Amino acid sequence: MDAAQKLPPWRPLLIAALKREGRLPGGRWVQLASLGIDGCPRVRTLVFRDWSAAATMDLLTDARSEKCLEIERTPEVELCWLFRKAREQFRLRGTARLIAPTGDVVALNQEWKRLSPPGRSVWAWPPPGDPFDPQGPWPQEVSDDSAMPEHLRLLRISLHRIEQLDLKPHPHVRRLWLSATQWQEQRINP
Template sequence: MVGLRHGAVIDLSGVAMALPLPPWRPLIRSAQQREGRSPAARWLQLATVALDGTPRVRTLVFRGWGGPDQLDLLTDSRSAKALELERQPAIEICWLMPKAKQQFRLRGVWQPSGVDAAPERQRHWQQLSPAGRALWAWPAPGRPWQPSDPFVEQLSAEAEIPEHFQLLRLQVERVEQLDLGQHPHLRQSWRRDEQWNALRLRP
């Protein structure tokens, strides 16, 4: 079988088949729909471990799904975050959607993007707004400010994709949901083994 993005595979006969979604995916989608156009539907927090062993947390933008259980983010490979992920690829995401009264925590491993990820990088690059693409034309983040630093405001989709435009794909291995809209609160987790096994927890 040959893998495709968005949860599809091609069998030996060349017929595309959809893979089943994990049980937690529809719950996230439903919570996003309840958030509407709120930034909370796309903004999430990424926890990493710094090179000195201390914790770090940052807000990133959800960029879609690379597969049934693969969550896509974008980052700058020149950033401290990228170095931290190379050293310690295990990460956790916390995604709070207040209107939906839902919190999701997704734990897994960062998958480095190789040469075969070029089409996916291209797809994400094209989906960015001109202002969003411009961020990757800025000087390396986290360095001392210089008055002469160039900060462009727009970048076209035809511009060459910078080498430091990095696809961050999380292979999800465990998910925990906290539903604050029920009494008592509903807390449940799923662990990725051969299939997704669910367990209800005390809130």
Template sequence: MSDLPPWRPLLKGARQREGRSPAARWLQLANVAADGTPRVRTLVFRGWADGATLDLLTDGRSAKAMELRHQPAVELCWLLSRARCQFRLRGAVMDLPAPLDLQERQRHWRALSPAGRALWGWPPPGEPLDPGAAFPTELADDAPMPPQFQLVRIPLEQVELLELVGHPHRRRRWRRHQAWREEPLNP
């Protein structure tokens, strides 16, 4: 990864201050449903596709997947409590060419643990619970990647950092169209 935006080392440092806490990988994704109402969900950060493009995973049968196809603009909030900071990331879900999408989904599928893969073997999210439905705890390394295993790749257009330390708090913004130049803001 060359030419990292200046906010990336700050995010990396904040995540490192979280230690081994699983919460260091949790982001809240805000989007708009087809009926115009807001939605917020927590997803797991899966890595960087490049300096300012992040990868998340979702179940293609979920309402979220359908909403993102309808309206790809999103904002992510990454609260890192030990570091006492909040990153606000804006972008739009990218529609990848089919061969690249398949390649990248396979890469992420292989990187998951058997327990992590198991989630995609569960019944469709948000549907009524069937007491007899199977909820596997693991899917083996050789388990085929299910079609509902979807990649959500988001090239970021804007990043804000709110640091909740000191008086007053510190807030900064970087925007892609300004070559990621830092802009100080009122907190």
């Protein structure tokens, strides 16, 4: 993200909640809700990777998964990011875009290199959703010098609606920000 770019007012609150989570394993996990091909809602857990702009977040996904077809068909998604230790929840709504290596090989390669060898291993597994084959391959690690797989996709979500629910005070604090109002904060009932 460009350092000169002004952060929306909800970003420091989200960053503070993330910091309070510390190194808890689930601190970077977000739940992604999308519309399935069959018209039913689908929810999955993904790992937050980084911000590519002030209101644009990056995740990684596998092009072989159903979610990619769903997002191409209906790009509007919502994420729920629960910070248990901080006792805060953020709901982030936006438009998702899948970026293939041909679209931004530099950004994808950067994310690939940032993954740990065990983190890279899931990208060498068989396609998600296929029938299970115990023969695999199921590597536990993929080395640093391994080539980036063709099915790695950057899932870039341009956010336009953010809600925060702070469960610490009584009554709880719930805030809403919309990009259409230049992220003007609105307090709403919890």
